[in-house]
Amino acid sequence: MGNQLLVSLLTMGGLGLILSIGLAIANKRLKVEVEEDPRIQEIASVLPGLNCGACGFAMCSGFAKALVEGKAPANGCIPGGEEVAKQVASILRIEVEAREKKIAKILCYHRGKARTQFDYQGLENCRAANLLFGGNKTCLYSCLGLGDCIEVCPFDAITLVNGKIEIDEERCTGCGKCVSICPKGVVALIPEEKKVHILCNSKDKGAIVRKICKEGCIGCGICVKVCPEEAITLKDNLAYIDYEKCTECGICAEKCPTHVIQVTSNIEQ
Amino acid sequence: MNELLLIIISAVVINNFVLKYFLGICPFLGVSKQVEASLSMGMAVTFVMTLTAPVVWLINTFILVKFDLRFLEYVTDIIVIAALVQLVEMFIRKTSHGLYRTLGIYLPLITTNCAILFSALFLVLRGYNLIQSTLFGFGSGVGFTLAIVIMAGIREELDFADVPEALQGAASTLIIAGFLALAFMGFSGMPTK
Numbered sequence: 315m316g317n318q319l320l321v322s323l324l325t326m327g328g329l330g331l332i333l334s335i336g337l338a339i340a341n342k343r344l345k346v347e348v349e350e351d352p353r354i355q356e357i358a359s360v361l362p363g364l365n366c367g368a369c370g371f372a373m374c375s376g377f378a379k380a381l382v383e384g385k386a387p388a389n390g391c392i393p394g395g396e397e398v399a400k401q402v403a404s405i406l407r408i409e410v411e412a413r414e415k416k417i418a419k420i421l422c423y424h425r426g427k428a429r430t431q432f433d434y435q436g437l438e439n440c441r442a443a444n445l446l447f448g449g450n451k452t453c454l455y456s457c458l459g460l461g462d463c464i465e466v467c468p469f470d471a472i473t474l475v476n477g478k479i480e481i482d483e484e485r486c487t488g489c490g491k492c493v494s495i496c497p498k499g500v501v502a503l504i505p506e507e508k509k510v511h512i513l514c515n516s517k518d519k520g521a522i523v524r525k526i527c528k529e530g531c532i533g534c535g536i537c538v539k540v541c542p543e544e545a546i547t548l549k550d551n552l553a554y555i556d557y558e559k560c561t562e563c564g565i566c567a568e569k570c571p572t573h574v575i576q577v578t579s580n581i582e583q
Numbered sequence: 584m585n586e587l588l589l590i591i592i593s594a595v596v597i598n599n600f601v602l603k604y605f606l607g608i609c610p611f612l613g614v615s616k617q618v619e620a621s622l623s624m625g626m627a628v629t630f631v632m633t634l635t636a637p638v639v640w641l642i643n644t645f646i647l648v649k650f651d652l653r654f655l656e657y658v659t660d661i662i663v664i665a666a667l668v669q670l671v672e673m674f675i676r677k678t679s680h681g682l683y684r685t686l687g688i689y690l691p692l693i694t695t696n697c698a699i700l701f702s703a704l705f706l707v708l709r710g711y712n713l714i715q716s717t718l719f720g721f722g723s724g725v726g727f728t729l730a731i732v733i734m735a736g737i738r739e740e741l742d743f744a745d746v747p748e749a750l751q752g753a754a755s756t757l758i759i760a761g762f763l764a765l766a767f768m769g770f771s772g773m774p775t776k
Contacts, residue, residue: 321650333666344673
């Protein structure tokens, strides 16, 4: 038995050794005279190396290559933010515009705890639940709270706390993976420093919203009228904030009859 | 001589790895979008298979059987395949960078292409000798190439066809694969070895 162990170890070891020597020789012979731009390596070392794909390229190395070829903007790395963009720009000797940092926000007051209309016992997965009459929530536009965004988040920024989805603003890099996976489209990327949010996604008529959800946008249009900057618009019975115009005065939040507009960074109940 | 020819023909068409044994389906579906890329994929697989077969045969006959280490067969097979794939990767990277990028992740994934592992296991199972093994490996590779190139050809044509929405993409690909397998079943009446 001991002998067999020894023999098999020697065999595998020897085999590995021979093959690796062979490969080493082949590597020397076949080595590519790198025409690769040295800047690619340089940029790759500056990038965060998270391979999140938020830039739209496969892995950080793919992004680095695209940068050198001029196919990608220097500020394309979203998790890296301004700092990385600056470093990249200095390597490439180009100017860079600062990109506003955005974070993901769930535009639903209940974030998974909205009223339900039936018991859902299928796969614990928003996309699966959505296939069944659009999920078990009474409101067709609300967050289903089954956590597809939690699963897809490469930075572990999203968690479920007491049945509610919480997004850690420190950890969120604004890569937008949760935005694209959410079947309800209830997650949005919002400039980090903006604190006024309309926490509703419902495009239902006001009367219906009133019936099924206490904290929903009923499309009354009061916020549109009171906003001194004309930053709020009403579309499909839902108010939208134009964050470029918003000055965070907070008047809309005060006047909102259903208190669905909130001035806060961390939504607290 | 006749027998050797039969081994090749058998491996290429009658017992085609992809369409008879359903091995190596991953690259068969993944890289079969353009004829050119799939042809080079097939050639890479053929190269690895042809080299794997004799090496595996030698290791098996002179080491594993002799020292009663048959249980190491899978492990040694995988090591040999992995090393050869590395070699192919270096070679392709050196000769054609464009091809290297077209094949992308599927190139290192040849390592885990079950068709190659199976050809290595089959030749032991069927008791081939060195020459037969090499030819069998080569034939299997050619069979794989044939299948994937036919597939790519059909899929290229399909780009111009008006495919119903429900069948677009993966669905039609799988249906085509099924039809191809059915077509290749026509060869099964021929003598196999």
